[in-house]
Amino acid sequence: MVVPQERKDSEQGIEDMINLSDLNEQSILNNIKARYARELIYTYTGSILVAVNPYRMYNIYGLDMVKRYEGRTLGSLPPHIFAIASTSYTKMMKATENQVIVISGESGAGKTESTKLVMQYLAAVNKSGNNLITEQIVESNPLLESFGNAKTIRNDNSSRFGKYIEVFFKKGSMVGARTQEYLLEKSRIVNQASDERNYHVFYEMLDAMSDAEKAKYGLQPASKYFYLNQGGNSAIAGRDDAENFRKMTQAMDVLNFNKQERETVFRILSSVLHIGNIYFKEISNENNDNTVELGSDAEIKWISHLLQLSEDWLKQSLTSKVTEARGDRVYTAYNLDQALDARDAIAKALYSRLFTWMVEKINSTTCHAEREKYTSLAVLDIFGFEDFSVNSFEQLCINYANETLQYFFNQHIFRLEQQEYTKEKIRWNHIDFIDNKPTIDLISTKPAGILHLLDDESNFPQASDQSFLEKCHYHHGSNPLYGKPRMSGMEFSISHYAGHIKYDVTHFIEKNKDTLRSHVIELMCESKNQMISQMFKDMRDRLITKTLSKTTGRYITLKPKTATVAASFGESLLSLIDTMTRCNPYFIRCIKPNTTKTAMHFDESVILQQLRYTGMMETIRIRKMGYPIRVKFPHFIERYRCLLLGAKIPARELPNEVCAKILVTQGPTQADQYQIGATKDE
Numbered sequence: 001m002v003v004p005q006e007r008k009d010s011e012q013g014i015e016d017m018i019n020l021s022d023l024n025e026q027s028i029l030n031n032i033k034a035r036y037a038r039e040l041i042y043t044y045t046g047s048i049l050v051a052v053n054p055y056r057m058y059n060i061y062g063l064d065m066v067k068r069y070e071g072r073t074l075g076s077l078p079p080h081i082f083a084i085a086s087t088s089y090t091k092m093m094k095a096t097e098n099q100v101i102v103i104s105g106e107s108g109a110g111k112t113e114s115t116k117l118v119m120q121y122l123a124a125v126n127k128s129g130n131n132l133i134t135e136q137i138v139e140s141n142p143l144l145e146s147f148g149n150a151k152t153i154r155n156d157n158s159s160r161f162g163k164y165i166e167v168f169f170k171k172g173s174m175v176g177a178r179t180q181e182y183l184l185e186k187s188r189i190v191n192q193a194s195d196e197r198n199y200h201v202f203y204e205m206l207d208a209m210s211d212a213e214k215a216k217y218g219l220q221p222a223s224k225y226f227y228l229n230q231g232g233n234s235a236i237a238g239r240d241d242a243e244n245f246r247k248m249t250q251a252m253d254v255l256n257f258n259k260q261e262r263e264t265v266f267r268i269l270s271s272v273l274h275i276g277n278i279y280f281k282e283i284s285n286e287n288n289d290n291t292v293e294l295g296s297d298a299e300i301k302w303i304s305h306l307l308q309l310s311e312d313w314l315k316q317s318l319t320s321k322v323t324e325a326r327g328d329r330v331y332t333a334y335n336l337d338q339a340l341d342a343r344d345a346i347a348k349a350l351y352s353r354l355f356t357w358m359v360e361k362i363n364s365t366t367c368h369a370e371r372e373k374y375t376s377l378a379v380l381d382i383f384g385f386e387d388f389s390v391n392s393f394e395q396l397c398i399n400y401a402n403e404t405l406q407y408f409f410n411q412h413i414f415r416l417e418q419q420e421y422t423k424e425k426i427r428w429n430h431i432d433f434i435d436n437k438p439t440i441d442l443i444s445t446k447p448a449g450i451l452h453l454l455d456d457e458s459n460f461p462q463a464s465d466q467s468f469l470e471k472c473h474y475h476h477g478s479n480p481l482y483g484k485p486r487m488s489g490m491e492f493s494i495s496h497y498a499g500h501i502k503y504d505v506t507h508f509i510e511k512n513k514d515t516l517r518s519h520v521i522e523l524m525c526e527s528k529n530q531m532i533s534q535m536f537k538d539m540r541d542r543l544i545t546k547t548l549s550k551t552t553g554r555y556i557t558l559k560p561k562t563a564t565v566a567a568s569f570g571e572s573l574l575s576l577i578d579t580m581t582r583c584n585p586y587f588i589r590c591i592k593p594n595t596t597k598t599a600m601h602f603d604e605s606v607i608l609q610q611l612r613y614t615g616m617m618e619t620i621r622i623r624k625m626g627y628p629i630r631v632k633f634p635h636f637i638e639r640y641r642c643l644l645l646g647a648k649i650p651a652r653e654l655p656n657e658v659c660a661k662i663l664v665t666q667g668p669t670q671a672d673q674y675q676i677g678a679t680k681d682e
């Protein structure tokens with residue numbers, strides 16, 4: 001039975017499952033709030049799990065709970081993250097269909113913890129028990145956390161990258177896993193805001209290493225490093241850096257890092273710190289231009305020793321730009337700002353290459369090509385929608401990803417609706433949902449999309465943020481989803497599904513390029529350390545196109561098109577969506593209850609905004625466009641038989657016929673307001 005425009009009376013109820021017929025913002029909020037007050041942090045809305053961060057550990061994730069939820073379908077037990085994990089695991093086993101659990105929410109909402117809980121569940125129910133591969137998959141987490149997480153004002157253990165972890169199963173046993181990383185925050189390596197930290201691994205290393213080890217790498221306490229001391233006091237209450245270092249190195253052992261690889265990892269980390277302490281003195285040359293010279297040689301010596309690089313070449317890369325003109329090398333001295341940028345660029349490149357290498361290394365241990373043919377259960381842990389006081393290039397990429405995931409989510413919900421209508425034999429041709437495809441196209445890397453314009457512009461030598469902005473205004477000025485600033489500010493705005501966001505385009509071009517000058521790449525490729533030189537050779541190979549010259553028969557190098565952040569992010573996003581489209585999805589929406597990390601404190605306004613950002617209100621909208629209220633025949637008869645005004649119901653009459661009789665009493669004008677389905681008779 002499907003009837004629109006009706007309301008149930010239980011709006012103040014605190015059922016496990018928010019009945020979709022009651023859907024409006026306030027009723028969802030009331031229900032979540034009432035449940036949270038009873039320490040029930042999980043709630044379903046339809047098949048979506050809403051998880052409100054308790055900021056306090058409850059004893060609800062033990063082996064007893066794993067057993068309780070194992071093999072049980074969604075809704076048969078109280079809402080729990082294990083119920084989602086169990087349902088998708090069971091479905092994968094039964095239908096041999098790949099699954100994906102999409103976990104989203106803003107920083108501090110609980111995505112990382114939820115991901116760990118799903119992995120913990122899978123490791124526990126996995127048929128092969130505690131084998132090596134399970135251990136390796138589980139151990140990859142502390143390693144990635146040390147290198148990819150940091151303290152921010154929002155979260156003491158904030159993941160500064162997105163990840164997609166696919167776990168492969170053969171007849172219910174874990175046989176492998178592969179992690180894909182997205183958009184590691186590189187600016188953090190060289191700059192941290194007040195009360196924030198650089199990546200955990202630096203502090204862990206300095207806290208745990210013995211004096212002798214530190215001496216080997218030329219290391220001092222964290223407070224001595226510019227890349228570590230900008231945020232102030234580096235300790236985090238309740239976090240034991242030295243202990244985490246031990247966990248991390250233990251993970252390295254389990255994941256087969258050999259001695260030399262470990263050594264190189266610490267050499268790179270130490271070098272990054274030395275790079276940050278390089279300083280310059282401003283000098284005037286004969287033309288009265290301000291140039292620089294290195295303030296001290298000590299850091300240079302350490303870096304070239306640790307990275308096994310030419311000292312002279314390193315000095316040159318830090319103080320001057322090298323260009324090739326008709327076969328000659330031309331050196332142009334940097335001014336102070338340029339030199340500092342060059343220094344920071346080297347540090348960012350070293351760390352981010354190391355991070356990528358680390359993920360590849362983990363994958364090479366946990367994933368072998370032949371395993372990928374088995375069914376998989378994946379978890380996507382991705383940054384939620386962001387709207388800060390100043391939104392920059394990073395927010396545009398993140399919000400673009402969220403917009404794309406929202407589209408995926410809508411499609412799925414829409415498909416589920418469609419299945420339900422088909423099952424119930426309901427005509428549904430009037431259901432048409434407004435999708436967010438136009439917003440995706442506006443931002444996208446497709447021709448004339450904002451990221452495409454940015455890419456094009458980034459390849460112009462004279463490109464500026466201003467010229468990029470003008471192109472955006474020119475192409476999209478009349479698009480209702482796009483906004484120009486009233487004054488001639490350096491910004492544009494976009495109407496997202498979650499709200500209207502302004503983006504400040506300052507530094508867009510530079511952030512998008514994010515490449516090293518080619519002679520710095522060459523410098524790193526020349527390192528005597530094989531692992532380091534290989535990291536940068538891979539980078540160089542991706543940047544440079546070589547072609548065979550017809551006249552000389554020799555390979556010539558074409559001027560590379562800048563490999564931009566937008567282009568590679570756009571590509572990986574498309575491939576992610578492509579993979580996910582072939583999976584059956586489940587959604588977990590993590591909600592942060594307040595902005596002060598206070599345990600069990602429910603701030604309504606903070607939560608309401610997240611309900612919008614997580615796209616849940618969209619689900620409601622889609623539902624409301626069709627027949628949102630579904631009542632089972634017996635319930636309907638019981639409640640509305642009074643409309644038959646005492647008329648007898650013959651015993652042989654089927655429940656759907658009785659319902660039809662009741663509905664007819666409302667007259668022909670109501671006839672297009674309801675339909676009678678096929679199966680809602682139990």
Ligand SMILES: Nc1ncnc2c1ncn2[C@@H]1O[C@H](COP(=O)(O)OP(=O)(O)OP(=O)(O)O)[C@@H](O)[C@H]1O
Pocket residue numbers: 053054055056057058105106107108109110111112113114155157158159160383590
């Ligand atoms: N289910 C939970 N039970 C208890 N505490 C939790 C739970 N989920 C999250 N927390 C607490 O909240 C903190 C932040 O959670 P988490 O790191 O998972 O957020 P996040 O959404 O991954 O944030 P970011 O995007 O910054 O990485 C955790 O360190 C933990 O203290």
